[in-house]
Each structure stands twice: as structure tokens, then as C-alpha cells.
Amino acid sequence: MPATHSALTHDIHDRFRAPILKQSGISLSQAKTSMIEQRLRRRVVENGFSKIEHYLSALLSGKLGAPEMDMAVDMITTNTTSFFREKQHFDYLSDVLLPKMLAERRTPLPRLKFWSAASSEGAEAFTLAMVLAEAQRHGKRFDWAILGTDLSSRMVAKARKGIYNADQIDQIAPELRQRYTMVSTAPEQAHLARIVPELRAKVQFKQMNLMAPSYPVDHGIDVIFLRNVLIYFRLEDRQKVVEHLMHHIRPGGYLFVGHSEGMSVQCAGLEQIKSTILRKTP
Ligand SMILES: C[S@@+](CC[C@H](N)C(=O)[O-])C[C@H]1O[C@@H](n2cnc3c(N)ncnc32)[C@H](O)[C@@H]1O
Structure with a gap:
């Protein structure tokens, strides 16, 4: 098991839940514990911690500052979306x-x-x-x-x-894709398209x-x-x-x-x- 991937204690989860709820309205149940661990893993490492508990304790005590809290909230949000969804x-x-x-x-x-x-x-x-x-x-x-x-x-x-990546714009019908997106001529950007x-x-x-x-x-x-x-x-x-x-x-x-x-x-x-x-x- 990687060093950062340890089970969150209920206490830390409960303490983290409150600021997330306050800042974003997002309600995190205990069932979301492993999601929290997974999404914050990079923040844990980038802030020099080996365990998520230590990162969260520092975050919740305010030692890491408000911008880090914003970043943590940002990491917790689910941003899944697609063109022509529903x-x-x-x-x-x-x-x-x-x-x-x-x-x-x-x-x-x-x-x-x-x-x-x-x-x-x-x-x-x-x-x-x-x-x-x-x-x-x-x-x-x-x-x-x-x-x-x-x-x-x-x-x-x-x-x-x-x-957007090519696989994202694939969700757009070919005719519209051709009309409303453009692909870069640079070979290293061939996988990208811009509106x-x-x-x-x-x-x-x-x-x-x-x-x-x-x-x-x-x-x-x-x-x-x-x-x-x-x-x-x-x-x-x-x-x-x-x-x-x-x-x-x-x-x-x-x-x-x-x-x-x-x-x-x-x-x-x-x-x-x-x-x-x-x-x-x-
Ligand atoms: C799953 S995406 C949905 C995107 C798009 N509406 C769709 O249906 O494809 C949810 C988005 O809601 C945003 N979100 C979550 N809480 C929010 C809040 N309190 N205020 C504004 N946006 C929020 C997240 O950052 C995320 O980008």
C-alpha cells in the first residue's frame, strides 16, 4: 500500500466534512472516504507529507493556509462532463x-x-x-x-x-465538430482541438x-x-x-x-x- 494511502480515521473524515460542506455545499458521506484519499493524494505529496491524516490535520488547523483549503475543495469536486451530455x-x-x-x-x-x-x-x-x-x-x-x-x-x-482532447470532441457530431472546432497544425498538438x-x-x-x-x-x-x-x-x-x-x-x-x-x-x-x-x- 502506498504511504499516502492509509485509511482515514472517522474523526478526520468528520472534521474534513464540515469545511467542505461550508465552502462548497458538497456533502461527503463516510462512503466517500476512499475517494477523498485518492483525490487528495497529490496534495499530500506536494505538501511534503507521507500520510493523508497528517496533511488533513495541518490543513484543518489552518497551517497550510486558505489557498491550500481552496485547492483541497477543488480536488474533491467531481467535474465529469461531456459535449451533448443528456x-x-x-x-x-x-x-x-x-x-x-x-x-x-x-x-x-x-x-x-x-x-x-x-x-x-x-x-x-x-x-x-x-x-x-x-x-x-x-x-x-x-x-x-x-x-x-x-x-x-x-x-x-x-x-x-x-x-479539449480529441476523445472529448468525438462526442460532437462530425458536421458540428468540423464547423465549431479547429485542430492545431502542430503535430505535437494533433490530439487537441479548440472551440x-x-x-x-x-x-x-x-x-x-x-x-x-x-x-x-x-x-x-x-x-x-x-x-x-x-x-x-x-x-x-x-x-x-x-x-x-x-x-x-x-x-x-x-x-x-x-x-x-x-x-x-x-x-x-x-x-x-x-x-x-x-x-x-x-
Ligand atoms: C459533475 S460536474 C457537472 C458539469 C455539467 N453541468 C454537466 O452536467 O456535464 C459538477 C460541477 O459542479 C461544480 N460545483 C460543485 N459545487 C459547486 C458549488 N457550490 N458552486 C458551483 N459549482 C459547484 C463542480 O466544480 C463541477 O465542475
Whole structure:
């Protein structure tokens, strides 16, 4: 067994759980002990410890400083994402909701605002961008902007670059991949692809904690994607986050949640129109 891979004591796990919960809303059960050990292994070594218990004790006593705590929280977050994840959401948006939203607007060039509220490394926000750009290409007249926010500064920095591995962009249909991503001509970067500048210019990324008391984001958002993040929160925090986000949705706008999260969202003023899609009362 490697030196850093020792079983966490319940005491340390319990003490670590509280700051993680406070800082991110992420609720870590005892079942997550080995995940914690695995994800923090690099931090343990980089801080010169051989045992995770010693690293956590130093971290929790404040000896390693606040930036190290931020980094530890960052390591604990699950950032799994992909392009066109839960594709039926994007199909429904482009086939049903987009025509409906545009028909409801009276202005000649409506401007729609989208928010990917746990955007990880940006695949969800750029998928949205591709869907919207395609709608424009097919003759829909509107302008749009997308905001992506995430707790993890590391993920936000990656999203801003808009650079992905070949296996990640394989999830995009070939025609869209060809239109909206570009591959470097440098042989050593042949495994990488970048989102085209025209899309990157319309997608902004910011670090933001969903547990914060206020969100520095516009009100009047047309569609919020809040997918695959509520599952990490306690029920009461899920409720708080949804209520908070609801104030940022324009009347008649939509909230999308992940496929396993629909049941956990109940909020006065939000009507469930599909198991994972809610609409704010117009
Ligand atoms: C599993 S990813 C989901 C990404 C994307 N929404 C999707 O469905 O593919 C969850 C993301 O939520 C972020 N997250 C966790 N807690 C958060 C919080 N309190 N505020 C903002 N983002 C948070 C994590 O950093 C992570 O990138």
C-alpha cells in the first residue's frame, strides 16, 4: 500500500466534512472516504507529507493556509462532463423551446441569455453555443449570450481556453465538430482541438459558488442549465440553490436539471414541464 494511502480515521473524515460542506455545499458521506484519499493524494505529496491524516490535520488547523483549503475543495469536486451530455435536453431546446421563446418575443432581434450554472470545463456551455449557432444558421433571427460559472477556478480557467482532447470532441457530431472546432497544425498538438473563436467570443466563464449569499449574475436569464451538481448537495441546500436561481430566471424562462435530479426540485413559481425541465411562471 502506498504511504499516502492509509485509511482515514472517522474523526478526520468528520472534521474534513464540515469545511467542505461550508465552502462548497458538497456533502461527503463516510462512503466517500476512499475517494477523498485518492483525490487528495497529490496534495499530500506536494505538501511534503507521507500520510493523508497528517496533511488533513495541518490543513484543518489552518497551517497550510486558505489557498491550500481552496485547492483541497477543488480536488474533491467531481467535474465529469461531456459535449451533448443528456442530448435530449439540447434536442428539446432547439426543436421546441427555442421556436417558442422566439415566437413570444416581439422585438425584431431578440437577445436570449443562457447560464450554465455548474459549467465544469465548459462542454455544456459550448454545446449550447453550437445548438444556438446552428439555429441561427438555419434562419432563426436572434442574438444570444452564454455565461458559464463553476466553483472550481481550475475548471473555469480550462473552460476559458476552450481546448479539449480529441476523445472529448468525438462526442460532437462530425458536421458540428468540423464547423465549431479547429485542430492545431502542430503535430505535437494533433490530439487537441479548440472551440472556434466565434463561439468563444459569445461564451463567458466566471468562478462562482452556488452556496454564496448572492450571485453576481443578471436577472432575466432565459434558460439556466443546473445539471449534475444538485446531487452533491443536501436536500435543504438543493432547495436554497433552486430558489435562489429562480430569481435570476425571467418570467416564462426555463431551468434544466440533470436526469437524476428532477425529483429533488420543487419550488413555488416553477412548474415541471418535463421530468427534468421546469418553467418559471410567466
Ligand atoms: C459533475 S460536474 C457537472 C458539469 C455539467 N453541468 C454537466 O452536467 O456535464 C459538477 C460541477 O459542479 C461544480 N460545483 C460543485 N459545487 C459547486 C458549488 N457550490 N458552486 C458551483 N459549482 C459547484 C463542480 O466544480 C463541477 O465542475
